[in-house]
Amino acid sequence: MKRILHVLVLLTAMTSSTFAATDDIGLYVKDIILDWGGGGGTKDVDKNSFTTNQYATNYWDIHDLSTNVYDKVEFTFAQAVNYDNINIIATYSDGSTTETKITNGATSHTVNFDANKTLVKIAINIGWDGPSGETTLYFTSIIIRAKDSTGIVGTMPVGSPKLGKGMANPLLDFHYIADPTAIEYNGRLYVYGTNDHQQYEAGTASNTYEAIKSLVVISTDDMVNWTYHGLIDVESVAPWIMASWAPTIISKKQSDGSTLFSLYFSNSGTGSGVIQAKSPLGPWTSPLTANLTDGFDPGAVVDDNGDAWLAYGNGTGKIVKLGADLHSIAAGPVLPPTPYHFEANELNYINGTYVYTYNNDWTDPKTVTWTYGGTKPTACCMLYFTSKTPLDATSWTYGANYFKNTGENGMNYGNNHTHLHKYQGKWYLFYQANNLEASIGTNGGFRSIYVDEIEVDETNVVIKECTPTFKGVSAIKTLDPYTAQYASTAAATLGIVHEQADGEGHMVAKVGTPNLTAPVPTEGIIEVRNVEFNGTANTLKCLVKGTGSVTLRLDDRNGADIATISNTDNNWHEKTVECSGLMNGVHTIYIILNGDILLDTWQLCEGAQTVINSIKATPAKQDDTIYTVSGQHVSVPVKGIYIQNGRKIVIK
Numbered sequence: 001m002k003r004i005l006h007v008l009v010l011l012t013a014m015t016s017s018t019f020a021a022t023d024d025i026g027l028y029v030k031d032i033i034l035d036w037g038g039g040g041g042t043k044d045v046d047k048n049s050f051t052t053n054q055y056a057t058n059y060w061d062i063h064d065l066s067t068n069v070y071d072k073v074e075f076t077f078a079q080a081v082n083y084d085n086i087n088i089i090a091t092y093s094d095g096s097t098t099e100t101k102i103t104n105g106a107t108s109h110t111v112n113f114d115a116n117k118t119l120v121k122i123a124i125n126i127g128w129d130g131p132s133g134e135t136t137l138y139f140t141s142i143i144i145r146a147k148d149s150t151g152i153v154g155t156m157p158v159g160s161p162k163l164g165k166g167m168a169n170p171l172l173d174f175h176y177i178a179d180p181t182a183i184e185y186n187g188r189l190y191v192y193g194t195n196d197h198q199q200y201e202a203g204t205a206s207n208t209y210e211a212i213k214s215l216v217v218i219s220t221d222d223m224v225n226w227t228y229h230g231l232i233d234v235e236s237v238a239p240w241i242m243a244s245w246a247p248t249i250i251s252k253k254q255s256d257g258s259t260l261f262s263l264y265f266s267n268s269g270t271g272s273g274v275i276q277a278k279s280p281l282g283p284w285t286s287p288l289t290a291n292l293t294d295g296f297d298p299g300a301v302v303d304d305n306g307d308a309w310l311a312y313g314n315g316t317g318k319i320v321k322l323g324a325d326l327h328s329i330a331a332g333p334v335l336p337p338t339p340y341h342f343e344a345n346e347l348n349y350i351n352g353t354y355v356y357t358y359n360n361d362w363t364d365p366k367t368v369t370w371t372y373g374g375t376k377p378t379a380c381c382m383l384y385f386t387s388k389t390p391l392d393a394t395s396w397t398y399g400a401n402y403f404k405n406t407g408e409n410g411m412n413y414g415n416n417h418t419h420l421h422k423y424q425g426k427w428y429l430f431y432q433a434n435n436l437e438a439s440i441g442t443n444g445g446f447r448s449i450y451v452d453e454i455e456v457d458e459t460n461v462v463i464k465e466c467t468p469t470f471k472g473v474s475a476i477k478t479l480d481p482y483t484a485q486y487a488s489t490a491a492a493t494l495g496i497v498h499e500q501a502d503g504e505g506h507m508v509a510k511v512g513t514p515n516l517t518a519p520v521p522t523e524g525i526i527e528v529r530n531v532e533f534n535g536t537a538n539t540l541k542c543l544v545k546g547t548g549s550v551t552l553r554l555d556d557r558n559g560a561d562i563a564t565i566s567n568t569d570n571n572w573h574e575k576t577v578e579c580s581g582l583m584n585g586v587h588t589i590y591i592i593l594n595g596d597i598l599l600d601t602w603q604l605c606e607g608a609q610t611v612i613n614s615i616k617a618t619p620a621k622q623d624d625t626i627y628t629v630s631g632q633h634v635s636v637p638v639k640g641i642y643i644q645n646g647r648k649i650v651i652k
Contacts, residue, residue: 021069023154027060027122027142031443034058036413048078051136052124057089059123061438062144063159067092067113071147073122075102075109076140085130086137090114091121158515159439161470162492163527164557168472170436170448171226174493174514176200177216178447179246179297179344180419180430183261183280189423190219190280191430192263194245195231196446201516206444215247215265217281217505223428223451224475224529227489228498229281229505234265237275238286242268246417248346250300250308251280252326262326264310266296272312274327281505287327293320297417299346301354309354309390311345313338317358319347319390336385336396339372344382344417353461356396357384359416377401378408382418382431386461402454402463406433409468414445420454420463424476429454429466441515478532478586482606487591487599491529495521496593501600508600510546511593525557526591526599533584537606540565541576548595550602554581557590567597576605 029050034040039053052058073090081102088111090098096117102109113119126135143153160173171177176196183190195214202211213235218226234244245266251259258278267273271291275284295313300322302308308322310329320332336356344359362380370376377383382403385396407413411433419430428451436448453473455464479485487509488498497512511524540563542550547569552562563579582604593599 022146022148022150023152024146024149025065025070025144025156026153027073027144027156029139031060031438032058032124033061033412033438036407047138048140049136049138050124051134052126053134054126054130054132055128057123057125059121060142061435062119062121062156063161063439064157064163065119065144067115067117067119069146070113070119070144071115072110072112073142073144075142077107077109078138078140081106081109081137083126083131083135085127086135087123087125087127087130089121089123089125090119091123092117093120094118155518156438156441158441158495158513158518158521160492160494161436161439163494163525164492167470168224168474168491169450169452169468169470170433171218171451172216172228172448173436173439174496175216175228176436176440176446177218177449178432179417180432180449180451181248181299181346182419182421182423182430183249183251184423185251185259185280188219188221189223189421190217190229190249191226191449192217192232192247192249193432193449194247194447196448197514198231200442200444200446203516204444207446209245210243210268213241213244215244215263219280222475222477222479222530223423223473225479225489225491227486228507229488230498230500230507232263232275232282232284234273234275234284237284238273238288240286240289241273242270244273246297246344248298248300248310249280250302250326252302252306252308260326262300262308264292264298264300266298267291269296269314270294272296272298272310276327279504283504287325292327292329293318293333297343297345299344299357301347301349303349303354304352309347311347311356311358313341313345314343315341317341317345317356319356321391331391334391334393336387336390336393337372337398338385339370340368340377342380343415346419348420350456350461351458352388354387354390355384355399355420355461355463356387356390357382357402357418357420372398374398374400378404380405380413380416382416384463399461399463401465403429403431403466403468406431406468411435411468411470414447420456422456426476427454427456428452428473431468433468435470441518475530478530479528481531481533481589481604482535482537484601484603485528486601487526489528490526491588492527493525495524496526497524499598508545508598509593510598511548511595522594524593526593527557527588528591529588530586531589532586533582533604535584535604535606537604538579538582539576539605540579540602541574541605542602543572543574543600544597545572545600546570546595546597548593548597550597550599551592551594552579552602553590553592554583555587555589557592559590572600579604 035056038056041052086102177193179194199211215232217229247265249263251261272293277284298312317338318333321330323330340360342359342361346357348355381401384399387395389395432447454466488507498507544567549566551564
């Protein structure tokens, strides 16, 4: 009973507190990430206990915690530990560790962190010299202590796995999105996915999918900075649906010169629906009032002849040829060989060859008798078959396993879904994993989209195996700060959420948190990478609304302020301010939002024409109208910024 009361007090403190750097942080059994490679473990939330196996390294994923602020983690046990050589390991961002052993008979244990480091993981490990078989620990509490502790215990603050770290994965760090697909339009790559965040916002402890009735859209032209376009409200467009998951998209030129975009999606497990638009951002319409197919997880492609094809199914894969309207079936279905088929169907067309990829099931490969040639696939991986004649079921031949489950490559285990895409001369593999959860503060299987380069032999149509990484891909171009940039375009964010503005896919940024229960932060940070400064522009222009400020910093989110714009009313204003400290070259910029302010666009301008309300000038003749910005009269101005008739001017 004492342990239960302690936990209740802890939870009460958490729910009544506002997180601060002086608050302690509570860790919980339910948030332990299981090391399946080492045998995993079992969580018992009701008993607040955890059963682990020898050689497993189960852990809490900690993010962005400075050991100059948090100095130790304290474990208290409801039952005395009756094992030898159970290790608690704190891992830091530089790869170094602090490792301690829990004493047999201990009712508490403390691990003191190394100073001047960033904590990323706290693990429980039983090595070769520890107890064999299962080991159970009964916890009263696990608390990370702040150096200047207030005695209040809060939850882990929302963080970002990317901000200030150079990581490109996941694509979004503030919104859950899964089941990727993509299409290129006018040189820009648009990526669509299942809106896992809608299920999270429904308040469910785990991702059960039934609340998801919208899709997420993002885009890029450099593969690192992503523009968040918000949601496609599929339920509003097609009110007959049950859900909308796992989209796939194709486009086709029409006789009137327009482009028709067709977006297919899983209508829960009942089949696949389709919505269409004349733009990758909509507005969307539903040409049907029922499913197009009886199987889900569709994958579509248009070949060099302009013919469109659709794969779908679960348990068994199917392929059909689509009609010219892209929402009817012209031929099929045929059933190509899809051994151990699970879901995640996709079609590609490479060098005159149709490539059908899908996710196989979790059957233990040791029990599989593989008769399709090549190397036997691993469990829940992505594999592919190829054909020159897709409606001939016997023509499909096995290629390989090109993407193992992310859990086999250092990420968390989960269902598998990929999209293979060639963009600007490079092949990329988009995939999903649920590793963002630790940063946002959930543990229910809410997924995010990642991308890495993949090698494709187009001549022989061979897809090489891709290994997932947290680092992700590099930018393929720099970003131009002299053209208007949306605040919803970022490589990373922290404390930022978005609000729908006028126009399809138009979002504005504001301070907020993606976590339903976390307190709203005092500031939001937008990180934009590979920004190339190569001109004399020295003025920041922002379109803002609300009460607060927008600050620009260069290369360091905690660095010197380059410029700050303030606003005090609830109307949209285009405001400008002179910058100081800009340097030519390629930089990362940080845009800091404070207060209740909305930011739509930002850019750097040359020769700002901001009205000057008043200047202090030395006495001068009436026709001497040029002054320095400090108010000194200038007879013969040289290159620089001056005031003339109450306005700024630039003399080149």
